[in-house]
Amino acid sequence: MRISVIGCGYLGAVHAACMAELGHDVVGIDVDQHKVDELGAGRAPFFEPGLPEVLTKALETGRLRFTTDMSAAAEATVHFVAVGTPQTKGSFNADLTYVDAAIDGLLPFLSEGDLVVGKSTVPVGTAARLAGLVEGAKSGATLAWNPEFLREGFAVQDTVSPDRFVYGVPSGDAGAAATAVLDEVYATALATGTPRIVTDYATAELVKVSANAFLATKISFINAMAEVAEATGADVTQLADAIGHDARIGRKFLNAGLGFGGGCLPKDIRAFRARGDELGLHDTLSFLGEVDAINLRRRERVVTLTRELVGDLDGATIGVLGLAFKPNSDDVRDSPALDVVTKLVEAGATVTAFDPEANETATRSLPTLTTSETAEDAVRGADAVLVLTEWKEFRELDPAAVATLVAHKRVVDGRNCLDAVAWRAAGFEVRGLGRP
Template sequence: MALKITVIGTGYLGATHAAAMAELGFEVLGLDVVPEKIEMLSSGRVPMFEPGLEELLAKHVAGIEGSSGRLRFTTSWEEIGAFGDVHFVCVNTPQKHGEYACDMSYVDAAFASLAPVLRSGALVVGKSTVPVGSAERLAATLPEGVDLAWNPEFLREGFAVDDTLHPDRVVVGVRSERAEKLLREVYAVPVAEGTPFVVTDYPTAELVKTSANSFLATKISFINAMAEVCEAAGGDVAKLAEAIGYDERIGAKFLRAGVGFGGGCLPKDIRAFMARAGELGVDQALTFLREIDSINMRRRGQMVEMAREAVGGDSFLGKRVAVLGATFKPDSDDVRDSPALNVAGQIQLQGGQVTVYDPKGMENARRLFPTLAYAASAVEAVRGADVVLHLTEWREFRELDPEELGAVASSRVVLDGRNALDPTRWREAGWTFRAMGRPSA
């Protein structure tokens, strides 16, 4: 008999996982404690922007004409317990307010509500990013006859659907052959396509996600540290990155210098990792992550200083600043810990008149920074601007016509905070072009 799958938590991770499991052929029931979210998902709509996700939902949500009907949503824990063979826990683990540590309250609440309704023989699978040691503790909260596995997620916002259907690896922390067997059945399609299936213990599975994010953060902050040196020495960080990227031991990915990383994963994950290492008595092993975090946050202040120099060097008072980008990365509407909005907010606090435009993140940005001005297009954002800051590398921004923007700007000065624009095109249109870490370019 085919496995039936439940997904607990239908945010970014959960909604994507539920839709992907239905696409792989399983009957799926998703649960959330927010009725409005369930209502929206049940109509085939998503509460966030993620390319391809709404189309995948419409393909499978029950009640939508032409759908497979394999995917439904509920607020009932009893219905979840009676329905599922494999239960994926996909709830959020944010950073604790005022601390580096991870807030496990959502995960703990999910397990507490799930445990009493589970049938004997069920498998609970944690996908949330948690401090190492959490699986061991949570396994003890489950009833006898119920197994726990830990299966970390590696989704990239903007590519989440493809990352779920065609992952570059599947990692499972298990304690029984039965749990491994069930998860091999769940992931049979991607494994048959060649996706590696890595079986390990609980602690290793928990550490894989935080280790991977820490390595990526390190690589980003390394090239940004090199950008600081290039600024001082008159070098070109883009050429430096190209040259070292040809070394296959290093690789070119994640070596684009700029205003740094943000979002709901990398910053809070490396901080939670540091906090957990301290609890385990091995904080010295991860002291380097404190500098990684510091380099990353410093980039935002450096962009503010570059903008101040661009408008005269003294003050932002009376100066109009256009900010292209609000989300922390392109192909997403996620503005959590966004470097773009952080820079915009700092400039406004220092007296600048800041106008922001983003293709998908405007609504979320308005909620987070209601005092900033927002424009309906890049052209409107740039109208009358003394300086233009490019802070999120949307394709739309790379394809902008510098001549058209120059016709409405007060001053043709552009600062590329993502090293993604074509300097030649902008300079040929009469713009003063400056990119981070490239004073000589």
Template sequence: MRISVVGCGYLGAVHAASMAELGHDVVGVDVDEPKIAALAQARAPFYEPGFEDLLARTLATGRLRFTTDVADAAGAQVHFVCVGTPQKRGEYAADLRFVEAATESLLQVLAPGDLVVGKSTVPVGTAARLAEVVTEKVPGAVLVWNPEFLREGFAVQDTLHPDRLVYGLPGGADGETAKRTLDEVYADIVARGTPKVVTDYATAEMVKTAANSFLATKISFINAMAELCEATGADVLQLADAIGFDDRIGRKFLNAGLGFGGGCLPKDIRAFMARAGELGADQALTFLREVDNINMRRRIRMVELAREVCDGSLLGKRIAVLGAAFKPDSDDIRDSPALNVAAQLQLQGAVVCVTDPAAVDNSRRQWPQLDYADTPEEAAARADAVLVLTEWRQYRELDPVAFGQVVRQKRVLDGRNALDREAWTAAGWTYRALGRRAG
């Protein structure tokens, strides 16, 4: 099929290349000229394992191209809208300007029978409103909502091998036609027996925000337990293991530590709360406010813990921060807990040096006041404390004996409960972690 993808950021670029991998003829459209130029030369404008190889492979087939001119999307049968929905400045609500602009831009190339497929995460009610615009301006064109469920670091896998497909469709014959078209787009995925939920607009819009809200709640729950563990002397890692054996609970997302960040969970739960308030159902989601508060308290507690291990004062202390991205296998620093902690440490007088395998360049642009290093050893040279704030494999596998030779004081704060405490303490390190006894 001929497909266009409007918005070639993280979601759109991966989706465009993945659709070409599935055999479709794809054009990616974005107004950002440097980004389009990079993608056209098979250079990924962000770090995502496996994506650059996929990009080069699909460009070489001739089935994938990129443009800044939406007119090049004319003739496509299916148009995916993959633009961002950031949090509004000074508000909890989602900023829908980019979704609205992308949809508006497609009106000039849509033809009757074309499908507009929203993949962006939007507040409930957005699809119905945009559908009216599309059908009014281009009778016979149909809008559907097909939310994405990408995990950064696994985006290619999650696009080509998703754990489910969700179709939010209009009623009647248009909905049936749209379902058949989506089944054709995802033919290989559907043929593998991938679970599929065919539903209405509102349910499809809520699936992503409900899923992210649940995951955020689970993370904040175990971090609330970490607060109690610190007060009682219990061990949150053993607690998580014990309750995780209950298959009603499960062990995933019960990793206590610095909490969540990134471009999805924080802004999605806030937008969910804002939309519930607009609908007069705000009491249903008041618990998410505490989920958010618990998450932010973890950052404050990490700074307090650093002060504790540095003999009560951060002034003039050299602190190495291992990790800048909000999660490993990504260069995404949006709402990064690691960088937030690093900045707070510096404000309290510490000399902070940050390192990360992928996110140093992004961090330097956004946080130029911090110092940066290319390696953990360089960042930790003569350090009074080392903070592991993003659980990159490279940091989990550090040799505590060799690493101890570069620091001034063997004090490590494990912000992700990612290190082997016994190995580090055996090597002479003072080990501290959120929700665990001192080692």
């Protein structure tokens, strides 16, 4: 099929490359010339395992190209809108500027029978509004909403072989036709038995935000239990193991620690709550405010633990391991790790940090940040070591070797990912979140 992907950020670039990998002819369109040039040269502008290989292969086949010219969409019959919906400055609402601009720019190049497919995370009700614009621009053109469920670090896998498809389509013949087109786009995965849920616009929009709200709530729940564990002397990790054996609860996303961040969960739960207020459902979604508050408290708690170990932070030397909001990513948007670093510096500490992939993105966000080229250099001479992102290489550090580098044997395990017994055996004083 001939496909256009409007917006070539994280979501759009991955989607465009993977659609070409599946055999479709794809043009990626973005307003950023530098981004287009980089992608066209086979260079992903962000770190995502597997994407460079898929991108290079797709470009070599000739099935994938990138441009800033929206008129290139006229060649396609299926148009994916994959632009960002950041948090609006000064409020919790989602900023739909980019979605509206993408639709407005696309409308003049639609042909009869084209399908426009929204993939961006939007407030419920957005698709119904945009559907009228699409249908009014060209007779027979239809809008569908097909939310994405990508996990950073696994985005290629989640695009090619997702755990489910959700189609939000209009009723009647138009919806049936849209469903048939999407089935053709995703034929490879559907043939392997990937579940497909066909529903209305509102439900499709709610699937993504409610899934993110649930995951955020589960993470904040176990972090609330970490606060209780600290007050009572319990061990939140053992607690999570025990309750996680209950099939109704499950162990996934019950890892207490520094909390969630990134470009999705924080802004999506805030936008969901804001949309609830607009719908007169303030009490219904007010719990998301506490979910957010618990999550943000974890960052301050790591600073407090560091102060308890070191004493006065003013003049202390802190070695930080991890800057990305999660491993296998260079994304520092709303990164808990970067927030902790900022708080430490504000308290007068000298911080040297290392992340296997996020040094560059972190220094773009925080230009005064001092980074090192290795974990060993980051902790050299440190009064305390903070592990803030659970990269495998940090989990596998030899505590005896680290002990020869630091000024004082102190470690704050912000992700509860270290073998505390081994680190204590090497002479370290170890503090975790919700652990004795």
